[in-house]
Amino acid sequence: MNEVEKCIRERRSTPRFKRxxxxxxxxxxxxxxxxxxxSGMNKQSPIIVAVTNRKLRDELAEENRRIMGAPEGMDPFYGAPVVLVVLASASVPTRVYDGSATIENMLLAAQSLGLGxxxxHRAKEEFEEPRYKELLASLGVQGDYEGIGHVVIGYPDAEKSQPARKDGRVFWAE
Ligand SMILES: Cc1cc2nc3c(=O)[nH]c(=O)nc-3n(C[C@H](O)[C@H](O)[C@H](O)COP(=O)(O)O)c2cc1C
Structure with missing residues (x-):
């Protein structure tokens, strides 16, 4: 296995982060x-909002929890100190795919750098709210953007599980 293959294999979702x-x-x-x-047609439609401000990070976590309908006090970002929100231009048909590719690249980069x-999910619902549209505007984002997802990063505080791969997902047509 080369380094990239190893990184892909070893990247697993971090269930809890250190503060x-x-x-x-x-x-x-x-x-x-x-x-x-x-990105589709190389439109490079995704943008990334890097949330490192603790207060904003906590507010976003609370909003995410509320949208999910999870119990009060639950942190949907698992304690991660940094939240990278990926949004993409609402007018680009491939925005969800473009944003998803962006997210996976960042997850793999985090893994390669020793981070978890x-x-x-739920960035779409968050960024439909006027409050977060105003946040984008205050950061200088112009135009209509749809939330695609978040990558939360930090130092892992728990073992990651290694779920087995399901069988029967590959079909060769030789
Ligand atoms: C589109 C998408 C949305 C996800 N949303 C969440 C989420 O909101 N909360 C969460 O805990 N995990 C979320 N995950 C992570 C998955 O639960 C995780 O990738 C899956 O359990 C497999 O584990 P692994 O990443 O360790 O391989 C999401 C993953 C994807 C691809």
Whole structure:
């Protein structure tokens, strides 16, 4: 197995993170990997909002929990200190695929840098809310963007499980 294959195999969702900050340089490298993802017609429609501000991170977590309908006090970001929100231009037909490729690139980059990561859903619902549309505007984002997903990153505080691969998912047509 080469390094990339190993990274793919060993990347698993982190179930709990330490409350330890991640150096900005590492966060930037994870983001950079996201920017290099493929995109339909090379439109590069996804954008990434890097949330490192603790208060905003906690507010977003609370919103995510509320949308999910999970019990109060549950942290849908598993304690991760950094939340990378991937959004993509609402006018691009491949936005969900483009954003998903961005997310996976960032998860793999996090793994390669010794960080844990976890893909978290419900960005679409979050960023339909006026409050988060205002946040985008305040950051200088122009145009209509749809939330695709979050990559939460940090240092793992728990063993990752290694779910077996299901059989019968490959069909060769030789
Ligand atoms: C589209 C998508 C949405 C996901 N949303 C969540 C989520 O909201 N919360 C969560 O805990 N995990 C979420 N996950 C992570 C999956 O639960 C996880 O990838 C799956 O259990 C397999 O585990 P692994 O990543 O360790 O292989 C999501 C994964 C994908 C691909």
């Amino acid at each position: 330890v900050p991640v150096a900005r340089e590492l966060v930037e490298r994870v983001i950079e990997a996201g920017l290099w993802a493929p 990561g976890h893909w978290i």
